[in-house]
Amino acid sequence: MLTRTPDTVQECSTAVNRLFTEIDASLCAGRDRLYRKLERRDLTAASIGSALRPVAEKLLRSGPVSGMGFAGISGAIVDSGFDAVWWVADEARTITRDELRPADYTQFEWLSTPVRTMRSHVTGPYVDTVCAVDYVMTCSAPVVVDGEVVGIVGADVTVEALERDLLADFCRAGATLVNGRGRVVLSADPRVSTGDLMPVEEEAGGRRCGSLPLYVLAGHRSVAQANPLSRR
Secondary structure (H helix, E strand, C coil): CCCCCCCCCCCCCHHHHHHHHHHHHHHHHHHHHHHHEEEECCECCHHHHHHHHHHHHHHHHCCCCEEEEEEECCCCEEECCCCEEEEEECCCEEEEEEECCCCHHHHCCHHHHHHHCCCCEEEEEECCCCCCCCCEEEEEEEECCCCCCEEEEEEEEHHHHHHHHHHHHHHHCCCEEECCCCCEEEECCCCCCCCCCCCCCHHCCEEECCCCEEEEEEEECCCCCCCCCCCC
């Protein structure tokens, strides 16, 4: 019989917090490299590539990250018609520059929240229709020029990759990971799918993952709203 103890739930919370904190630290290191390479305080595709490519290669080759780069507000990159410089890795970990279609990235939470708060943020799970049609979590750290957020340095992690890294711990704890809105990221319960909605109640056994907008819920929970896109 599986025993769900506070320790096993806390271990899940700690593992999630550690994973995303390490990604954020890499993003902030890349951002610092970018600041050092700015020319006349202008962001150029060349300065972004020079600063972030080494960080992207390290993240994409050694961990669960599937995409990494810079995405900005309209016109942030002064010498390009695109507002993003992004790299992706395939299953063989071959890294390529992703040719993203032009888009207004300010409509996405992973950019709008850091613009508003000037702090790092974790968004998801959501279906990524920009880089790949898959459930992802996006970590983003704001890039500030002359006191204004002009974009983010970000990294995508697919839910599939999170399951490879975390699901064994969650199965031992019989736990579910949800975001601050109760949207399921992953779960030990095979009846629960990514994107389902559950109530988030810290006082009823939920454990926040550090300062992240993510919570570990212990034990069986009823789904408040099933995800219509779930592949059951």
